[in-house]
Amino acid sequence: MSAIIIFSLLIAVMLTGMPISIALGITVLTFLFTMTSVPIESVALKLFTGIEHFEIMAIPFFILAGNFLTHGGVARRMIAFAKSLVGHWAGGLGLTGVVACALFAAVSGSSPATVVAVGSILLPAMVQQGFPRKFGAGVVTTSGALGILIPPSIVMVMYAVATSTSIGKLFIAGIVPGLLLATILGLVTWFIAWRNGYPKLPRARFADTLRAFRECVWGLLLIVIVIGGIYAGIFTPTEAAAMSAVYAFVVAVLVYRDMPLKRVPKVLLDSANMSAMLLYIITNAVLFSFLMTSEQIPQAMAAWIIDQNLGAWAFLIIVNILLLAAGNVMEPSSIVLITAPILFPVAMQLGIDPIHFGILMTVNMEIGMCHPPVGLNLYVASGITRMGITELTVAVTPWLIAMLLFLLLVTYVPAISLWLPNLIGAR
Amino acid sequence: MKVLDRLEEGLITFLMAAATIIIFLAVVHRYAAGVHWLNPITRTMSFSWAQELCIYMFVWMAKFGAAYGVRTGIHVGVDVLVNRLPPKGRHAFIIFSLLAGAGFTGTIGSLGATLVYEIASTGQTSADLELPMWLVYLAIPCGSYLMCFRFLQVCWRYIRTHQLPSHNEAHVEGIDDLHPRGGQ
Numbered sequence: 001m002s003a004i005i006i007f008s009l010l011i012a013v014m015l016t017g018m019p020i021s022i023a024l025g026i027t028v029l030t031f032l033f034t035m036t037s038v039p040i041e042s043v044a045l046k047l048f049t050g051i052e053h054f055e056i057m058a059i060p061f062f063i064l065a066g067n068f069l070t071h072g073g074v075a076r077r078m079i080a081f082a083k084s085l086v087g088h089w090a091g092g093l094g095l096t097g098v099v100a101c102a103l104f105a106a107v108s109g110s111s112p113a114t115v116v117a118v119g120s121i122l123l124p125a126m127v128q129q130g131f132p133r134k135f136g137a138g139v140v141t142t143s144g145a146l147g148i149l150i151p152p153s154i155v156m157v158m159y160a161v162a163t164s165t166s167i168g169k170l171f172i173a174g175i176v177p178g179l180l181l182a183t184i185l186g187l188v189t190w191f192i193a194w195r196n197g198y199p200k201l202p203r204a205r206f207a208d209t210l211r212a213f214r215e216c217v218w219g220l221l222l223i224v225i226v227i228g229g230i231y232a233g234i235f236t237p238t239e240a241a242a243m244s245a246v247y248a249f250v251v252a253v254l255v256y257r258d259m260p261l262k263r264v265p266k267v268l269l270d271s272a273n274m275s276a277m278l279l280y281i282i283t284n285a286v287l288f289s290f291l292m293t294s295e296q297i298p299q300a301m302a303a304w305i306i307d308q309n310l311g312a313w314a315f316l317i318i319v320n321i322l323l324l325a326a327g328n329v330m331e332p333s334s335i336v337l338i339t340a341p342i343l344f345p346v347a348m349q350l351g352i353d354p355i356h357f358g359i360l361m362t363v364n365m366e367i368g369m370c371h372p373p374v375g376l377n378l379y380v381a382s383g384i385t386r387m388g389i390t391e392l393t394v395a396v397t398p399w400l401i402a403m404l405l406f407l408l409l410v411t412y413v414p415a416i417s418l419w420l421p422n423l424i425g426a427r
Numbered sequence: 428m429k430v431l432d433r434l435e436e437g438l439i440t441f442l443m444a445a446a447t448i449i450i451f452l453a454v455v456h457r458y459a460a461g462v463h464w465l466n467p468i469t470r471t472m473s474f475s476w477a478q479e480l481c482i483y484m485f486v487w488m489a490k491f492g493a494a495y496g497v498r499t500g501i502h503v504g505v506d507v508l509v510n511r512l513p514p515k516g517r518h519a520f521i522i523f524s525l526l527a528g529a530g531f532t533g534t535i536g537s538l539g540a541t542l543v544y545e546i547a548s549t550g551q552t553s554a555d556l557e558l559p560m561w562l563v564y565l566a567i568p569c570g571s572y573l574m575c576f577r578f579l580q581v582c583w584r585y586i587r588t589h590q591l592p593s594h595n596e597a598h599v600e601g602i603d604d605l606h607p608r609g610g611q
Contacts, residue, residue, distance in 0.1 A: 013527075014504065015508050015509075016504075016509065016520050016523060016524050016527070017504045017505060017506040017508070017509035017510075017521065017524050018524030018525075018527055018528060019502035019503060019504045019528065020502075020503070020504055020505070021493075021502060022502070022504075022524075022527065022531050023504065025531050025535070026527060029531065029534065041538055041541060041542060043535070043538060044535060044538035044541070044542045044567055045542055045564075047535060047539070047567055048486060048563075048566070051485075051486060052486065054478050054481070056485075057481055057482060057485050060443065060446070061447065061450075064443065064447060235454060238450070239450060239453075239454050242446075242450035242451055243451065243454060245447050245451075246447060246448075246451045268440045268443045269436055269439065269440045269443075271443060272439040272440060272442070272443040272488055272492045273492055273496055273501055275443075275488070275489070276439065276488060276489045276490075276491070276492020276493045277492070277493065277496045277501045277502055279486075279488075279489035280493040280496070280502070283489070328507075329505045329507055330505060373507055
């Protein structure tokens with residue numbers, strides 16, 4: 001009963017268009033004030049203690065690192081390297097887009113930024129070479145979503161925080177699905193280009209490939225520091241994030257010299273702004289899950305679902321549908337923070353691996369960014385290509401279908417997510 | 428007003444930079460401490476307080492950054508439905524949600540102030556830094572009241588000009604100057 005009241009209240013408040021963080025907070029306050037005897041003073045304390053964990057502090061650091069390297073110059077170097085690798089196959093520049101997005105995703109935790117950085121350099125070049133506009137838009141919009149699957153990923157940190165799972169293990173688990181999805185998107189691109197006879201580029205000389213690699217390797221080392229550092233036990237994930245922020249600063253300002261020193265405070269301010277927004281959602285989501293727990297809603301839901309004898313198979317279908325639906329109206333971090341504390345206990349009871357479940361949620365979030373009405377990637381891509389949302393939706397369809405098939409694959413083949421972390425025995 | 432704006436921006440920029448540097452130094456120090464010939468230097472320093480300080484700095488950054496975020500329009504909600512309404516209904520909903528934001532943050536600010544007052548009377552201190560806890564928790568009332576003020580400010584501006592601050596999530600540095608030769 002109280003579950004129904006809480007959720008109707010939350011949905012009603014959210015639909016008024018107020019910030020999600022505020023909507024969560026108001027729901028909790030209203031419910032506590034009118035329906036329970038929980039002392040309301042404890043709410044203020046929760047707003048502080050909710051984010052008083054060192055793990056959560058990885059988020060601002062990763063955002064800072066990403067913002068230093070989410071720079072046109074870095075994207076240009078990665079595109080040059082990708083072009084020299086795959087440009088000579090059918091649909092050369094299209095494949096280049098997929099590879100460049102995958103590379104850029106390794107330094108940036110944000111999908112829309114990946115779409116903008118790669119798209120605004122690559123798309124004009126593609127149009128110039130005679131590719132139809134919708135082909136280029138489809139490639140970049142969907143490949144940009146790799147940003148949150150290939151580590152470092154803010155969404156994964158959110159999941160880890162909400163469910164007390166290991167950040168390092170999630171990151172390592174994201175590598176294989178990320179590469180697999182990049183391959184699948186590449187195959188779709190290649191197939192469409194091959195059938196329509198889209199232009200290829202001349203094969204790059206080995207020396208050129210090597211030079212292009214040397215140019216972009218500084219950016220790529222970031223991901224080596226993060227994954228290597230966590231895996232080897234040199235850093236905790238939060239320390240790895242702080243190290244990568246310092247490293248990204250050195251690369252952007254001293255090595256690449258893309259960023260004049262006087263722009264650094266602006267980057268710091270923008271990162272702080274973004275982080276504060278996410279931390280504010282986290283604090284209110286913590287409040288919300290505190291309310292959930294005190295009303296024993298996750299337990300009740302878990303018991304109910306297990307009573308239905310659904311089994312893991314059907315439960316995962318429901319989770320996928322629920323998350324894809326939520327992806328229509330909300331952005332990834334909020335969805336994860338609100339749904340993970342409720343779905344996670346059920347998944348555990350059904351014997352689903354926590355890491356597998358995390359990857360599954362992340363892939364769902366990725367798809368949510370690419371389909372209307374609220375796919376952020378679509379909006380961003382529509383800004384670059386000056387195509388309407390409807391036209392773009394048609395353009396991304398082939399890749400979107402491939403992503404949905406990939407989601408099914410990830411859902412029902414846990415080994416894709418679990419093989420690598422188990423192989424190297426990540427903790 | 429300008430002073431308050433600059434102060435807010437300066438504070439969160441500083442906290443972001445300082446927390447990064449502190450954790451960086453703490454990690455460097457931990458590994459330098461293992462090197463024998465650096466011992467005379469590293470022995471004189473201790474970074475056991477770094478984690479705690481980093482957490483407090485980020486909590487402060489989060490509270491004041493959230494207020495700054497109201498001004499930059501970074502807090503997004505589910506606006507699909509509201510945007511489909513006729514302009515008059517849309518205005519009403521936007522004003523309602525801004526006032527709800529102000530009401531919520533105002534309430535939290537007052538709860539926080541009570542909390543700070545109660546904790547101050549217990550004389551509690553933090554584990555590593557031994558800072559008085561009331562000072563640490565002061566972020567809640569100050570940040571929330573500031574946020575409340577920002578909501579009211581945005582609301583007032585909206586009523587007068589029908590303009591909301593909007594955040595451009597898709598901005599990437601250094602793209603604009605690349606664009607003219609985008610074709611390479």
